[in-house]
Amino acid sequence: MKNMLLCILCVGLQYVQGQTDGMGSMALPEENIPIDPNVKVGQLDNGLTYYIRNNGKPEDKVELRLVVNAGSIMETERQLGLAHFMEHMNFNGTKNFEKNDLVDYLQSIGVKFGADLNAYTSFDETVYILPIPSDDPEKLEKGFQIIEDWAHNTTLSEEAIDGERGVVLEELRIRLGAEERMQKVTLPKMMYGSRYAERLPIGTKENLENFSYDDVRDYYNTWYRPDLMAVIAVGDLDVATMEGKIKSHFSGIEKAKNPVERKSYELPNHEETLIAIAADSEAAFSRVQVMYKDRFETPVVKTVGDYRESLVKNLFSTLINNRLDELGNSAKPPFVFGYSYYGGTYARTKNAYQSIAQTSPEGQMDGLKAVLEENERVKRYGFQAGEFDRAKKSLLARLEKRYNDRDKQESNRMVNPYIYHYLENQPIPGIEWEYSMTKNLLPTIQLEEIGNLINTFLHDDNRVIVITGPEKEGVQQISEEAVRALLESIKTAEIAPYKDEAVRAELMETLPPAGSITATETNKKLGVTTFTLSNGAKVTFKKTDFKNDEVLFEAFSPGGTSLYSDEELKATAFANSGLSQAGIGGLSLTDMGKFMSGKIVRVTPRIGSFSENFSGSAAPKDLETLFQMVHLYFTSLNKDPEAFASHMTKQKSFLGNLMANPQFYFQDQLGEIQNEGNPRYTGFPTVEKMDASDYDLAYQKYQERFADAGDFHFYFVGNVDETELKSFAATYLASLPGKNSAENFVPTKFRRKDTFQKHIIKKGTDPKSNVRISWEEEIPYDGKTEMAIKALGEVLTIKLVEKLREDEGGVYGVGARGNLSKISFSNLTFSISFPCGPENVDKLVAAALGEVEKIKKDGVSPADMAKVKETYLVKRKEDLKTNKFWISNMVKADQEKRNLMGMMQLEAKLDNLKPKDIQKVAQQYLDENYFLGILMPETE
Structure with missing residues (x-):
């Protein structure tokens, strides 16, 4: 007993000593969390x-x-x-x-x-x-x-x-x-x-x-x-x-004279475990959920001690979800994805610990068993030191990013904490306090207290099991008896401790021989610099101060699947997404997750229709890791049939009943109709298409598409250090093979029919319809026409909302959209879409087309023209201060051979855009040869 008291005293002393407010003063557990002085x-x-x-x-x-x-x-x-x-x-x-x-x-x-x-x-x-x-x-x-x-x-x-x-x-x-x-x-x-x-x-x-x-x-x-x-x-x-x-x-709003009490409604406790099982023939997805509602009302996070407790719960969620991610990446995944968390319910007065998984229609019991077993595994054995350290690194890295960008946060991202401080008394100490206090508190948190949380989370009372999914032939419906039997069996099941296997400390154990930079050019007006590497690749970057802790990354090379034969395309179309699931450089996806703990970096390769691409982002401190990942995706993508099979299993589980949903079915059928005769149309993914996917061929084609880095163009926008960027580019990009293949994509040969078509697609039992009206025409590309057709979409949306929503009361939402694309051929598209009641379809289609005819006949009013122009200008003013806008426009200008300076000339282009220009494109292209797709319920 004496030794135990001494141990508790030491832990308590460590806790108190570890807490300072970042300025050297002591912060005690009972001290209140301050309100951010900036608000x-x-x-x-x-x-x-x-x-x-x-x-x-x-x-x-x-x-x-x-x-x-x-x-x-x-x-x-x-x-x-x-x-x-x-x-x-x-x-x-x-x-x-x-x-x-x-x-x-x-x-x-x-x-x-x-x-x-x-x-x-x-x-x-x-x-x-x-x-x-x-x-x-x-x-x-x-x-x-x-x-x-x-x-x-x-x-x-x-x-x-x-x-x-x-x-x-x-x-x-x-x-x-x-x-x-x-x-x-x-x-x-x-x-x-x-x-x-x-x-x-x-x-x-x-x-x-x-x-x-x-x-x-x-x-x-x-x-x-x-x-x-x-x-x-x-x-x-x-x-x-x-x-x-x-x-x-x-101030002039009067107080209520006899105000009705604003009651707080409780969520009562219940002794038994409640089970809710619901199946529906139109359910697209299958899900299981275990909900352990607290026995007490939601506690207010008020003191430093409360804040510390919230950190413990945050770490717990990170730890359990890392394990669930590993399970999802296993050879035979029991679910598509699974996660657990402690937090709010629909009731403001009650929190709950919840475990949720999306499964295949046939695999709901397997998914439920998996999340229950993972909770039980933690209950029996707790967590391990290695995974605990990774969780702390991840938590601190996320918080550090917010802290570093504290003076670059958008206003609309700041308001929610103030909303919930008012409504639920949630703390608003500010990121400076959170970051400093978290750094001080993390060392005081013991591994055992995180593992012990599960004992407060799990209980047989106040427990609810929710199972939802499709009702379909061949899928046996789950019974309450089976669920209760599973709950009992978990208590005595043989469950082994979690094995935490260490991963190597370096992503690349041997660095490649560096290449060099052979040429540099700078556009001073735009602040954009491009340099050419010794293997022929190009790197373009723009240093900005829009975010302190953000670098965005994109890359592309012309070609993509357009260079595949029709047979190769169909055999690989749904396999490509599974290639990266094997990991890189000998590290599995699970290994990569462990290695990335504490790092803010993401890289995703993709083979598109007309180019092979990379996208990603990193905190400046992790930029080298991003470069290393890119190098490995070029040179060392793992080939792992087991990992690929795991990915395909999850995809098939996800798709299991997708076409039972009327909206998905409608979109699928429209695609099939509009692409009749297109030998390269792959359509919506299905289980059958997944089963027919050729992993070996997809891997081979990936190797071909990424064999030549010399025709890639890499882009970086954000808080970039030019010296570091050049060093990393020379080491990790210039060292890649450059074959000077100078490939280009193969333009699409197929063209959709330019004739009037009306197709009624029947699906579903609810009295709801969906309408899509679209025009498509191949025309020579012209920048002014592109702007006019986009502006027509904005104008027509305004008019459709006024007519179909405000005047007719027939829709909740309606929109129109126009575009003129340069890839792979100059193609103008325009569409109108809205949901409505089946009984109103004909009337609302006529009303929508009537608004089109009004613009064609009477043109665009000065007031509507001014609205559209002002909307564009307001948005562009904000966009110019975002990294995402710059990198997307830099890539687009390169891919589509546009003048990058054009993005800075919007005001002049809008001045040059007249109402008659919008009227003209409506007259020219919104003709009688439109495609009308209508979703109707099967009962109609």
Whole structure:
């Protein structure tokens, strides 16, 4: 006993001594987690809370959020679905913005409905999302006026309510299907005995059709009040100005005189294990889930000790998921993928430990057994020191990346922590505190306490087993008795300890003889440098300061599968994705996972239709590892039939019932019809196609495609050190074989029919349809035509939303898109697509085509033209400060022989784009020779 007390004292002393705040002062377990000093948190006299933070990325933009601490859980029986309906109504008329004026105004300043302007409703909250320019006082003022109107100035006219019923019913229709039907079986067990089982935010068809005007008004008046609201403003504006706006717009909202209590609804405990088994003939995927709900309410993470406990749980998740990944990569994987975590449930008041796996339709019991056994293995034997060290490295590396990029974080990525600080009292100490405290706390965390967590996670009470998947011939349905028998058998099953096999310390044990750089050229206007290597390969890079801890990577060489014969293409098309599953340089995928612990680096090779490619990224400190991986993918891709077979098994499990889903079936059938007579069309993957894949041939063709590095062009964008980059390129890229093959891709010979076609495809039992209207034509490439056809897509989307959604109430979402491609031939495509009710298909197709005809006849209004141009300009301003935009445009310019300087000339091109240009492409190319594909239910 004396020795045990001494041991506990030493561990406790180590814990206290290891905790400092990064400035040398002591941080004790009971000390409260601070609030990030960079965010200002305040409260108005009426109870409204606000969060404000100045952040300069992106420039001249503020992210606004209105958070309402009420969702569907607050609805009465007469109000089912009305929390979500109320969210819709805030876009349909307020004191200062009549119906349609709000969306119309925001579009005019470059804010897109859906992509930028949005909202969501969940069980416990409703959140409104509004990005707004901060460099224009008038636009800024209107932005705050909009969120004020959402808070208390919605008009809720009878006409607007009736008009929106159809839109929300269409949203409900989209959700119909196998998943929705199975959820009706599983949710009552997962949320057993609670209000959450009866309050899905979408509501019910019956109530949405029949609720009274006063029902939705009562919800609004009861729950939209300042003591249940927070306003969040993060962006490129000083804190004082944002605070002034919040106070001027929200201080005048009166407190509720007799506020209804905002209850917190519990998730009751239950002694027995509940089992929910649901099967559906249209279910595309099979899944198993084990849920161990806490016996206690969700604890608040408030102190340093609480934070340390959250780190322990984070490490546990990393450790168990590393094991599940290894199991998924094994010779006979029991699931497509599996993962475990400790975290929230649908109920705000209850956390749970959950293990989830996606399986084949026939393999649900195998998948369930696998996750149960892995949990039991940890319970019996705990974790090992090697895997514990790797988990700590991975956790710290992820946190270090966030810390290094702390001054380069986009505003829209900062707001969520503030939302959940308000709603759930989650801590917001800031990344500086998190990083410093984590570094101090990690050494104090013992391996045993992580392993011991499983004893608090696993219990027979408050346990729910959920099994969902297809109901189909040849698949025996699982019984509750079989599941209960499995649960009992795991307790006494023979389960061996986990074996942690060490991997070598170096990715490449011998470095290749370096090549050299033979020529360099620089585009000073764009800040882009290209150098040629001694083997003929080219490397282009652009150093940016957009992110401190990011380098993006792309590479390509012309050719791809276009150089394969028809037979070779079909034999390898679905095998190529499995080639990299064997690993590189003698290291398996599992070995690679271990080796990469603590590194932020990713490299993926791919053989496309017209080029072989690489994509990836790395933290600057791990850039050499990226280069080594690229070198090994060229020279030392492992050949492992067992790893390939494992990958194919998972793919076939994933695809097992895919075509039972009406949407997947619809897309597959459209592809088959439009590619009739195309000898190189491979279509959707199927089990049969996977079985016919030729691994040996795919590996051979890979070796051929990557045999010559000399015709590759490599691109790097980000925080690049030029000296390091040149050294790595000379060592790992210039040393690759260069054969000067100067290959090019073979253009596609097949052309789709340019005639009117109408095809009705019947699949599914739900009353839901899908419509796709498309045009396609081979024309000479012209940059102005490309811009005009893309702009036509933007304009027509605006008009279709107005007509089909707002006027007709017949769709939830609708979009149009145009493009003019240069690879492999100059091909113009344009499409319109939307889901709707079967009874409305003909009417809405006619309405959509009617909007096309209006543009062809009357042209584009100046207002709509201005909206599109402003949207392009706002997006381009932000894009120019992202690494992703630069690297994608650099690659595209090279592949398609474009002038890279063109990306800097958007404003001039838009000035030159006139309404008549858009009208002209509509007249020329949106003719009567369109393809009309319609999905209808089988019962129609």
